[in-house]
Amino acid sequence: MNLKVSVISSLLSFGMVAQNSKEAIEQNQFTNPDAISVDVIIPEHGMADPHVWVQNDTVFAICGHDESWDGKGSFRMDRWEIWSSTDLKTWNFHRNILPSDTYIGNQPNCWAGDITERDGKYYWFFSNRNIDTGVMVANQITGPYKDLLGKPLLPKDIVPEHPYDPEIYIENNVYTICFGSGTYYMATLAKDMKSLSSKPKAIQIFKDGKKFLSEDKPTLFKRNDWYYLVFGSRYAMAKNLYGPYEFKGAFLSGGHTSFFDWHGQKYVLQENHDISAFYRGASLKPVYFNDDASILIPKSDRMYPAPGRPFKFINSTMGWKGLKGTDVQFTNGKIYGNIHAKNALITSAPWLYTASDLCTTIRIKLKNNTSATTLKIAIYSRDKKGNFWTDTTPVSWTDQQWLEIPISANDQEFKTYELELSAFKAIKERIMQVGLQPVVEASSGTWELDELLIE
Numbered sequence: 001m002n003l004k005v006s007v008i009s010s011l012l013s014f015g016m017v018a019q020n021s022k023e024a025i026e027q028n029q030f031t032n033p034d035a036i037s038v039d040v041i042i043p044e045h046g047m048a049d050p051h052v053w054v055q056n057d058t059v060f061a062i063c064g065h066d067e068s069w070d071g072k073g074s075f076r077m078d079r080w081e082i083w084s085s086t087d088l089k090t091w092n093f094h095r096n097i098l099p100s101d102t103y104i105g106n107q108p109n110c111w112a113g114d115i116t117e118r119d120g121k122y123y124w125f126f127s128n129r130n131i132d133t134g135v136m137v138a139n140q141i142t143g144p145y146k147d148l149l150g151k152p153l154l155p156k157d158i159v160p161e162h163p164y165d166p167e168i169y170i171e172n173n174v175y176t177i178c179f180g181s182g183t184y185y186m187a188t189l190a191k192d193m194k195s196l197s198s199k200p201k202a203i204q205i206f207k208d209g210k211k212f213l214s215e216d217k218p219t220l221f222k223r224n225d226w227y228y229l230v231f232g233s234r235y236a237m238a239k240n241l242y243g244p245y246e247f248k249g250a251f252l253s254g255g256h257t258s259f260f261d262w263h264g265q266k267y268v269l270q271e272n273h274d275i276s277a278f279y280r281g282a283s284l285k286p287v288y289f290n291d292d293a294s295i296l297i298p299k300s301d302r303m304y305p306a307p308g309r310p311f312k313f314i315n316s317t318m319g320w321k322g323l324k325g326t327d328v329q330f331t332n333g334k335i336y337g338n339i340h341a342k343n344a345l346i347t348s349a350p351w352l353y354t355a356s357d358l359c360t361t362i363r364i365k366l367k368n369n370t371s372a373t374t375l376k377i378a379i380y381s382r383d384k385k386g387n388f389w390t391d392t393t394p395v396s397w398t399d400q401q402w403l404e405i406p407i408s409a410n411d412q413e414f415k416t417y418e419l420e421l422s423a424f425k426a427i428k429e430r431i432m433q434v435g436l437q438p439v440v441e442a443s444s445g446t447w448e449l450d451e452l453l454i455e
Helices: 002-028
Strands: 046-057 058-066 079-083 092-097 110-118 122-130 132-138 167-171 172-182 184-190 199-203 205-207 221-222 224-231 235-236 243-252 257-262 265-276 279-286 309-311 321-324 329-331 336-338 344-348 361-369 374-380 402-406 415-420 430-437 445-455
Touching: 046 079, 046 257, 046 265, 046 279, 058 110, 058 257, 058 279, 079 110, 110 167, 167 221, 221 257, 361 374, 402 415, 430 445
Parallel strands: 046 110, 205 243
Antiparallel strands: 046 058, 058 079, 079 092, 110 122, 122 132, 167 172, 172 184, 184 199, 221 224, 224 235, 235 243, 257 265, 265 279, 309 445, 321 344, 329 336, 336 445, 344 430, 361 415, 361 445, 374 402, 374 430
């Protein structure tokens, strides 16, 4: 009897393996085992809006920089940065481009742009928030850059939409600028790269025969005889650059994109939520295609750091700070604090933007160097609706539900504690911030946190 059960189990297992192998073969026939993937190319740095240029086997990226992981809101971006890599894994910093180097002035308005080259000079097209678009020029890609016009190339009244988030597409020595949000516009850049030689034309995207409204930051590339228009985690395709485009559906999970070819493989640098929605990073992903020219979405694809939210403190405090009763310091892959008042409270960076429906457990790895026997944790969450992106009101932690977890006192080593997310009464769509009282009632001593995982 046991033998029979064992054989049946083996057959069932073989069937499952065969099915999984079939699915793997069907997907792997389009993929490259030597392709490189990197979750975050510059971890915990606030890198956003990546824009790529490849030259002499070196990949250059100009990225915006999020001002602070305190999440002040409105996507405050204080500069652009120039980085490069020769292996897609190790990245080197070259230079900052400051808004004060442009007509923008000293304002945190460094939104998305694009970099291109023409006749030996390099042109950085940049957004002044969602207001307008300017252009800078340099003799080498690493700069220094200077404002070419001292005013917008695309002023705010040039089209009915906000003329920002430019993308430069080159074909047959024709330089096309694409920009806008909702409805994109395209125009030909003059040879001087500081004026337009054609009037902006609205680009139509259709879905099931109806006009489709896109989001900001369009990106473009061509493969065979198809043009791909990508916006965040969605895309459309057309046989002509100016369209009309047909909406195809989901692209890889993430935010703003920039495409490039390197060693025979197409890649995308794509914005992620490294620390939070307001302190971002950039992921490197290979891009693959199905037989019908549509983009293949691997089952393993995700927007880093989803699913869940890991705090492992490899490089920094990851935005955690002491709100009362303790400081927060970072060393050797952990954070720690000195207690100077009871019920000390530490908080994560705000605007985590973590999808709660993908999470079930909270895991805390703590070393309690006090006589306290309890820690408390609170989760602040919000539904994504209404004024979600503009409401940056600080959390009232006294209004949140706090759950207690028994802990050991005077630890000699780290201890791990777990809590089910369902223990909280009402977790909404997005987990936005975590509050932690690591050593309740202790008025002196220290605490150490090795990691906190929401998974």
